[in-house]
Amino acid sequence: MDCRHIVAASLLIPRPLLLLGRRRGGKVTEITIQAREPAKGCLDNSRLHNYIQGMGKKTDKTVEFDSLEQEVYLNLWRTYDRLRALEEEVFGPRGITSQQYNVLRLLAAHHPEPVPTLTIANQMISKSPDITRMLDKLENGSLILRTRPAENRRLVLISITKNGLDLLNNIALPLKQCHEKQLGHLSQRELEQLASLLRVARKPHEEEKKLWS
Numbered sequence: 001m002d003c004r005h006i007v008a009a010s011l012l013i014p015r016p017l018l019l020l021g022r023r024r025g026g027k028v029t030e031i032t033i034q035a036r037e038p039a040k041g042c043l044d045n046s047r048l049h050n051y052i053q054g055m056g057k058k059t060d061k062t063v064e065f066d067s068l069e070q071e072v073y074l075n076l077w078r079t080y081d082r083l084r085a086l087e088e089e090v091f092g093p094r095g096i097t098s099q100q101y102n103v104l105r106l107l108a109a110h111h112p113e114p115v116p117t118l119t120i121a122n123q124m125i126s127k128s129p130d131i132t133r134m135l136d137k138l139e140n141g142s143l144i145l146r147t148r149p150a151e152n153r154r155l156v157l158i159s160i161t162k163n164g165l166d167l168l169n170n171i172a173l174p175l176k177q178c179h180e181k182q183l184g185h186l187s188q189r190e191l192e193q194l195a196s197l198l199r200v201a202r203k204p205h206e207e208e209k210k211l212w213s
Helices: 003-010 068-094 098-110 117-123 131-140 162-183 188-205
Strands: 017-024 027-035 144-147 157-160
Touching: 068 098, 068 162, 098 117, 098 131, 098 144, 098 157, 098 162, 117 131, 117 157, 131 144
Parallel strands: none
Antiparallel strands: 017 027, 144 157
């Protein structure tokens, strides 16, 4: 065995143990591992008998936050991510997103009256960077209809189609079951408290004309 292999192997041996090699004819022919005698003042003395036993043990690490506000915010983010994954199991197979669903729900509430595009944008739960593209996809799927009044060609009115209403009806029960799966483990009192706290938390950041309850 090459001496370099001895050195490399010795690096893997815990410090309380000693790697010994026996030479014959200039070559190492035997390797033994022997307990190292404790030396006075040695830093390893106090851990001599439990050094190896403690190796490989995992210690629980607590996530540290810069502030309580950060902890709450990241918990909200994590909670949203977990709940959204369940929601996508409902919307994904039906070819729509949660934002597109909210547009259809808003239009259904005004049906049969059409709704101006600006009104839809203001009443969205989350802001969409491109409301026009979202409406394009819904129109391509025959879920909405866009019209321009003759007296004001710049105004675009949106109405939900029969296909859109049928989709909402078909998705109603699976979505209700999804919400129960998301938050059904909370009591009614806990749900009411959570809803109240969330309203209080976002109120200073809501635009006055876009209050959402």
